[in-house]
Amino acid sequence: MTSPLFDVQNVTLRFGGVVSLNNVSLHQNRGEILAVIGPNGAGKTSLFNSLTGVYQPQEGSITFNGANGPLSVIGKKPHRVNAAGVARTFQASRMFSAMTAFENVKIGAESHKGLGVMGAMLRGPATRRHERESDERSWSLLRFVGLEQHANTLSASLNYGARRRLEIARGLATNPSVLLLDEPAAGTNPAEKIELTTLIRRVRDEMGVSILLIEHDMKLVMSLAERLYVLNFGSVIAEGTPDEIRANPAVIEAYLGSSDAGTEQGAH
């Protein structure tokens, strides 16, 4: 039995007196499309930030078993975590606005190549070869997400759905084992949602990259995820397949029990 890709044990994250994650344990298997759902403020994005090294939880352990062996994520900087094989997108997409779509992907494609300041100044053969490789990889990824005709468009000029796809391409360019998607469907229209669902599945099936997903859109989550965790008030309250989750009374309680659950859902 191989070890899980992500192994999160008893993680607690506090900001002053506010407990954002409370004794959270979960794991992701290799090649799995895993989703984390929960009401607003449940700690989903905090979990993502802990998994990628942006936040440093005070207790617990996070182990990532990437291609280069296990990595203890807590205490590592985000770029180290990314180098180990964890790529991510952001809730409010964070593009490099004054760069073109192509340049955005290229940044990801070349970030883990050797440093080479001198090489960059002299433009030696190794630098030029790296450049060519990054260019080819960026083009193929732009084609993969269907943005090759927008390669020279400024990323700030792209519409929301295209920006989401570009962010996925940029993440994939860093050659990850797992891609963390923070509400990829937020702000997209129904047609774009369908495209996005297909794309996420293709990322797993064709590239062999596992997917960890936060999403509010229940229809999308239930059709895409193979397994789900439900977070509420920073704790895991349920785990299971989509069918199990739908029937779980604790989940129904968390989503429908509180009086403002309806308005929360309406907001997304």
Add this chain to the structure above:
Amino acid sequence: MKFFQSPAAKRWGSLIALYAVVTVMTGPPGNQSSPTLGFTSSFSETVSFFGLFPAPRGLFFAGLFASVIGFIWLLRWSQTLKIDRFRREYSVALSELYQGVAQRRAARGGFYLVALGVAIVLPHLVTDPFWQQAMVSQIAIYVLLAIGLNVVVGFAGLLDLGFVAFYAIGAYTTAWITGALPAAAPFHIHLNPFWAIPIAIVFVMISGVLLGLPTLRLRGDYLAIVTLGFGEIVTIFLNNLYKITGGSTGSNQIPHFSVHLGPLKYVWGLDPVPYYYLTLAFVVVFLFAFSALEHSRVGRSWVAIREDEIAAESVGINPLKYKVIAFAIGAASAGFAGVITGGQSLFINPTTFTLSFSINILVLVIFGGMGSIIGVVIGSLIIQTLSMYLIHAQPAGFQNSDLYIYLGALLIAMMIFRPEGIWPSKRRRREIQFVEAGVEPDQRTDETRLNGESA
């Protein structure tokens, strides 16, 4: 909205205020019997315009301001077409802007060759000794410093107010290894200043890394204050370590650069022209290196960090590493400039290496256009030539202490009408336009701020 609340009215109002302040501050002082004389004669005193025709100072300065604004307007007008298209349709592809890259590259190459040709023949056209000296110590050296600071401020987006420290370290290293300091020279031999180049570059890069590693975790204003402190610390050391640096009297005589390679013998002497060519050669080398760097992975990583550090980290860029690299590279070119200054000016002392020197270099970068190498070169040429003209020709009752009043006024006018500099980089201009159009390049969420506090 009342008319005086409109942005245009505010702009022109502040310009008129600026005009009045500059005219009064640079004007003649009053005296005890008529204390208002300083104010009135600032406007009414007759001065000669480039030695051509006499006019009251008030009118003269109005004309000066009008021509500066006219120049800036001309620059704006020449780009109106492009910017208008950008504003109207920035939601469509800009791919057409990428067309014709090959032709434009050829045209640019020709332009650079012509510029280099002009730079090579210039010392034979300008034979005034003042200007020949100024071309080395006040223009070429400043271009070298400005393109170095541009790497730090323009490419990596780090505000460095202590840049002079690296320049000082370069100059003092030259004095040290040539045996011109009270401190004993290394290996007890007095070396040719050429040997100072590798040693000084290693020294400044080490000090750049040492300064950078702890401080580059800071952002924006905090970093500026720390670098300001670093610059001051170096100056104070130079002033107070009598036994090592010679204190406020500075160094003994530093020998000139010289080459002794078999049959080839050459000594750079008191004539500034050979130094001009030496500096020009280094400027060209640095221009090539920095321009390759800008369009390399390193340059793109700097842009990514500048625009959104969180996103840059998430794609595997180590911000601290790239910031330290920028610091070290910028420092290297300042160290270089220091070595040439050491060899050329014969004596060095701490009065050169002050905060106002750092600010002066920063002004060149901001005026030319942060992040644009060609802009920074043009900006340095314009400002330094103007400054030298003012000091040399002393028009309109100019005094040397007035120089920074004029530079400050020029910078304020630039910030009002053309904040991106006279020849900005395409990317920097876009960033500024995004901010003006309300598209924040860095969409900071609450989480980011929380992270900043917890990290």
